[in-house]
Amino acid sequence: MSNKIIQWIDHRFPFTSFVKHELTGYPTPRNLSYWWNFGFLAGFVLVLQVATGIFLAMHYKADVALSFDSIQHIMRDVNYGWLLRFMHSTGASAFFLVIYIHMARTLYYGSYRAPRELMWWTGQGLLLLLMATAFMGYLLPWGQMSFWGATVITNLFRATPFIGEQVVIWLRGDYTVGDATLTRFFALHYLFPFLIIGAVLVHLVALHTVKSSNPSGIDLAAKDNIPFHPYFTIKDFYGLGIFLIVYCIFVFFLPNSLIEPANNIPANPMLTPNHIVPEWYFLPFYAILRSVPNMVGGVVAMGLSVMMFAFMPFLDRSRIPGGAHYRPIFRLQFYLFLLDMLVLGYIGYIPPTSQSILIGQVATLCYFGSFFLVPFVSKAEERWLIKRGLPPDVQALIAGESREKSQSPLRRRSGDKK
Amino acid sequence: MKKFIVLLMLCCTPSALWAEEAKLETVQVETSVAAIERGAETLMINCHSCHSLKYIKYRDLANFGMDKKKIEDWRGDQPLDAPLSSQMSEDAAVQSFGVVPPDLSLMTKAREGGASYVYSYLLGYYSTPDGVTGNHIYPATKMPDILGSSGVTEPAAREELQKKAHDIVSFLAWAADPHEQERHRLGYYVIGYLFILTLLLYFVKNQVWSKLK
Amino acid sequence: MADSDTLGDSNRRNFLLKMTSAVGGAGAAAACFPFVASMNPSSDVLAKATTEFDLTGMNPGDMRTVAWQGKPVFVLRRTPEEIKAMEASDGGPDPEPDQKRVKKPEWLVVVGVCTHMGCVPNKEGPGWTCHCHGSQYDDSGRVVRGPAPKNLEVPPYHFVTADKIVIGEA
Numbered sequence A: 001m002s003n004k005i006i007q008w009i010d011h012r013f014p015f016t017s018f019v020k021h022e023l024t025g026y027p028t029p030r031n032l033s034y035w036w037n038f039g040f041l042a043g044f045v046l047v048l049q050v051a052t053g054i055f056l057a058m059h060y061k062a063d064v065a066l067s068f069d070s071i072q073h074i075m076r077d078v079n080y081g082w083l084l085r086f087m088h089s090t091g092a093s094a095f096f097l098v099i100y101i102h103m104a105r106t107l108y109y110g111s112y113r114a115p116r117e118l119m120w121w122t123g124q125g126l127l128l129l130l131m132a133t134a135f136m137g138y139l140l141p142w143g144q145m146s147f148w149g150a151t152v153i154t155n156l157f158r159a160t161p162f163i164g165e166q167v168v169i170w171l172r173g174d175y176t177v178g179d180a181t182l183t184r185f186f187a188l189h190y191l192f193p194f195l196i197i198g199a200v201l202v203h204l205v206a207l208h209t210v211k212s213s214n215p216s217g218i219d220l221a222a223k224d225n226i227p228f229h230p231y232f233t234i235k236d237f238y239g240l241g242i243f244l245i246v247y248c249i250f251v252f253f254l255p256n257s258l259i260e261p262a263n264n265i266p267a268n269p270m271l272t273p274n275h276i277v278p279e280w281y282f283l284p285f286y287a288i289l290r291s292v293p294n295m296v297g298g299v300v301a302m303g304l305s306v307m308m309f310a311f312m313p314f315l316d317r318s319r320i321p322g323g324a325h326y327r328p329i330f331r332l333q334f335y336l337f338l339l340d341m342l343v344l345g346y347i348g349y350i351p352p353t354s355q356s357i358l359i360g361q362v363a364t365l366c367y368f369g370s371f372f373l374v375p376f377v378s379k380a381e382e383r384w385l386i387k388r389g390l391p392p393d394v395q396a397l398i399a400g401e402s403r404e405k406s407q408s409p410l411r412r413r414s415g416d417k418k
Numbered sequence B: 001m002k003k004f005i006v007l008l009m010l011c012c013t014p015s016a017l018w019a020e021e022a023k024l025e026t027v028q029v030e031t032s033v034a035a036i037e038r039g040a041e042t043l044m045i046n047c048h049s050c051h052s053l054k055y056i057k058y059r060d061l062a063n064f065g066m067d068k069k070k071i072e073d074w075r076g077d078q079p080l081d082a083p084l085s086s087q088m089s090e091d092a093a094v095q096s097f098g099v100v101p102p103d104l105s106l107m108t109k110a111r112e113g114g115a116s117y118v119y120s121y122l123l124g125y126y127s128t129p130d131g132v133t134g135n136h137i138y139p140a141t142k143m144p145d146i147l148g149s150s151g152v153t154e155p156a157a158r159e160e161l162q163k164k165a166h167d168i169v170s171f172l173a174w175a176a177d178p179h180e181q182e183r184h185r186l187g188y189y190v191i192g193y194l195f196i197l198t199l200l201l202y203f204v205k206n207q208v209w210s211k212l213k
Numbered sequence C: 001m002a003d004s005d006t007l008g009d010s011n012r013r014n015f016l017l018k019m020t021s022a023v024g025g026a027g028a029a030a031a032c033f034p035f036v037a038s039m040n041p042s043s044d045v046l047a048k049a050t051t052e053f054d055l056t057g058m059n060p061g062d063m064r065t066v067a068w069q070g071k072p073v074f075v076l077r078r079t080p081e082e083i084k085a086m087e088a089s090d091g092g093p094d095p096e097p098d099q100k101r102v103k104k105p106e107w108l109v110v111v112g113v114c115t116h117m118g119c120v121p122n123k124e125g126p127g128w129t130c131h132c133h134g135s136q137y138d139d140s141g142r143v144v145r146g147p148a149p150k151n152l153e154v155p156p157y158h159f160v161t162a163d164k165i166v167i168g169e170a
Helices: A002-012 A015-024 A034-057 A067-076 A081-108 A117-139 A144-159 A164-172 A179-210 A228-253 A280-291 A295-315 A328-349 A354-388 A392-407 B002-012 B033-046 B058-064 B068-075 B090-097 B114-122 B155-176 B180-210 C004-013 C015-038 C043-047 C080-088
Strands: A027-029 A225-227 B053-057 B125-127 B133-135 C051-054 C063-068 C071-077 C107-111 C143-145 C157-161 C164-167
Touching (some): A027 A228, A034 A081, A034 C015, A067 B053, A081 A228, A081 A280, A081 A295, A117 A144, A144 A295, A164 A179, A225 A228, A280 A328, A295 A354, A328 A354, B033 B155, B053 B058, B058 C043, B114 B155, C051 C063, C107 C164
Antiparallel strands (some): A027 A225, C051 C164
């Protein structure tokens, strides 16, 4: 019976062929490691946030006189309201954790390189949309940290040349962060996730055009691909199980660890808390902002620090395929970069002292330095590695690639059978 | 924890001569109905005259299982649905203390150190020889030494005071998060279920991948 | 590429896969429960599901209107004559003995919403008259003239003391 229905649909819509081509039969490299689970996890957390968000929105009131109380209403009176709220607040942190690991995987394995530049750039766009969504969402509880965090960050737009002051007022809808700001941030916070869903679909179309990279960085022959179902469907579900355990430990036992105590105090425009600090996922960029003594310089540095990732396909000039697998110096650079991010995160968290500011400035220089060094180090490393001797398959690939480039620059590489 | 001590010490610098280094006494709140009810009673006697708990209604106390008769006494002719509001008006409070006593519904969540902070604060009063009373934990406080902790040094009396403060803080911790026990209970079931499911998924994953040559 | 019938083969003897699917499916279904439950009335709404009403100060013949769950409830303290008149008959189009509609004959508690189209009737002389379409009710809240089809609804209520009723709870 169900076969008849599916046949009826197939006459009118490419249902079965789509499912076979893009889902069940979709060719995937057999050697993908667990680091490739995180894209799926990001999609799952997106669904989780949208679902909890919509049900929270059934009870939340976006009005300065009512919002803090409505959150308490959700926490205390709404059936399982406390669960929805904690799932949503923990989910935001989970989203960034998964995305940062996903980005780290891409950097480490060189998955941003040709022909996957558009994947990297759509991903960059997704990161910006996510950061904007999280920032606006954080104002909604209307706690002390919500209010003052929004005040500080909207103030930054003053750095816009000539019209800075007007931009800030336009953004807020008022001279200070107030009711107008709260209402519009709620409207936009509800909207942006759907823009994210659209951008994810674009991201996936790009993926299905160039197919996944793999840990070796060398595209495999067609015979070394396996169908996505059942191998990677089950692997994704298993990874999801592990993720959910960690997620639920936070939701059920440690939810308050991710909520700043000051945000349990209703916003007071007359009193700034001693210690304004953004959520953990913004800390490194916050540290970079504070490292530059000039206000405009700080804003530019912070903006650039997020956008720098986009340049990686151009900065990385090595012809050694993939990422860190065959490139020990690139690997070292990667780990040092991670360490630098952690240092920046810590500096962003603690209250600024002259010592911490200095460390932050050094870390900021290292941050940008890592990117600026890539073009030179990648080429030098390539020369060194070729001299030292590369594994034969890598050599063959480099030779093949330079041959291909001279013959037909637009032809896709092996293993990319459609 | 260390980070917080440093922060706290920075907050303490503009304080009176007699202020010592602020150290928090860690306390484990009690979660039994009896302990929380004792805390509610102590709070109604000592704190309720000035402090409100606007997110707690009398019916929340009833639903939690506190003694119905006590709740009737506390609420007087207010309906069961009424919140625990303070008996002192805001104007009178500002006149007496210079500031409105903060609402206590979320106090244990609104301070770094949580319940331990509030506990240490209640017991952290001291008095100087000239008769000035201060608080080690929050030197800028306008709250008088309601429990009388500055005057109590004798061990037995001190212990009784600590028990009182402990009860109050247990109640406040419940008030800040009334669903905590339910959340923990559900958490054990959910994570237990997830362990089983993940284990099953692990076996299926191995079974599927074993088919690969 | 692996064939689906290899998997189909193992399905027959694959207890593990079936059990995992069942366990997973059960979890997914259970996970929907908090979302659905959150749409049910919250505890503050349920608290307003009952309303206390103090009967002191009401003389025989007095009627007061109380709000309960957002609706008007008529509380009528009936005089002995009114009680006798009501007990004498079973009402009109919707016959019902008066004794079944009261807990104590002196007190009538009915929802003041006309059973025709939902307007609120007015107290005029004996009983109530609904000015929307002309329905009439007696001092027992029973319809004596249509177009209303049924008597005024008697909500669940009980006497806490002789002077206090709680509407919404039997």
